Amino acid sequence: MNNRRVIIVGGGLAGLYTAFQLEQLSIPYVLFEAKDVFGGRIHSEQPKVNNNQSLFHDLGPTWIFPHHHRMKALVAHLNENLFHQHSAGAVVYHENTNTKPQIIENGQGPLLHRLEGGLYKLILALQAKLSKNNYQLSCQVDNLKKVNETWQVTVTNTKDASVVIHETDHLILALPPRLIHEYLTPTHWASAALTKALVAVPTWMANQVKFVATYHKPFWRENGLAGQAFSRVGPMIEIHDASAKDQQGFALFGFIGLSSQAIKSFSIEHLKAQCINQLKLLLGDEAQHYEQCYLKSWGSDVHVATDKDRTEPPAHPDFHIKRFSQELSSLNLYLAGSEFSEEDAGYLEGAIYAADKAISLLKKEVLLKNH
């Protein structure tokens, strides 16, 4: 490998983790992220009324599942801590508008883990491990071209619209397949089969709408409820306790059962008010005394969802990356986004799995060229 830096496109969990590993391996790289912050689907809000600077409320992922060992190892390596999702208490189920919500005692789900302070802390911890010269925010990659052995990567600065073409031998794409299809011109460099697979595989949770309300006390727990509810009435179809560890901040979150297209017909304020009314009905009148509430419609985020994600029913990603091993190897192209993982595709764990695979293939290539 010559001295040209490896280029990483995308600064979500997969891209940042890849950068962190390359930094440790002393492999020169530069990472381009389209947004002005890192994290991708890991996105959190900080409470305005609470002076706790290290508390974030997750509007993207919340849970690390019991079998997510790579994530658990990363959390430990970065000196962050996990705690258990609060689930003690009764669960509420609302079948239809003609019936009252039912209380189900001892309806506990699986033991899920959460990151103390919110998942965005993981992003901050990874970012802190990178040298500032090795990444550029607000830099959207919008064209790729392969000229002989060289990748030409067109990068547009989204703040001043300036365009720079960077060159590299090895290119790591840490973003979902459909975004590669949308932004990175695969018809210039990929086979018809690879191009078709890129557009076919959905981005996990890309059309979700998530709501969070914060409270000064966990009134639902005081009423014997877990804060967990399931509803066929809506607008939220699933609600959970989203409080921080050790009484450091209380919250509830819910997934809204409407697509990003459908919610366009409501104002955000109207939708937030409907969610609060639903919390009142299911968990108690105190729900109206919230401190802050936040709503994120992921389908409207152009760096997460494409038109297909907005219009197709949600489905688990299944890319079968092995089918394309030869083609990717001949291109010196590495696919590190979670949707490319052979295990837990679409999840946080999948992002680490796919990134680890990409790094190990890159390392092999580096050793091969150096000997």
Ligand SMILES: Cc1cc2nc3c(=O)[nH]c(=O)nc-3n(C[C@H](O)[C@H](O)[C@H](O)COP(=O)(O)OP(=O)(O)OC[C@H]3O[C@@H](n4cnc5c(N)ncnc54)[C@H](O)[C@@H]3O)c2cc1C
């Ligand atoms: C609402 C929601 C809830 C979820 N819940 C869970 C959960 O509880 N547990 C779990 O394990 N997983 C969950 N997930 C999935 C989890 O968030 C993802 O698996 C993980 O964040 C994917 O990371 P990634 O780096 O592969 O992709 P992304 O986070 O999508 O990162 C891709 C990055 O590429 C950037 N980018 C896009 N286009 C360009 C371009 N042209 N140029 C440069 N940069 C670009 C984006 O801005 C982004 O930063 C959830 C997701 C959502 C949305």
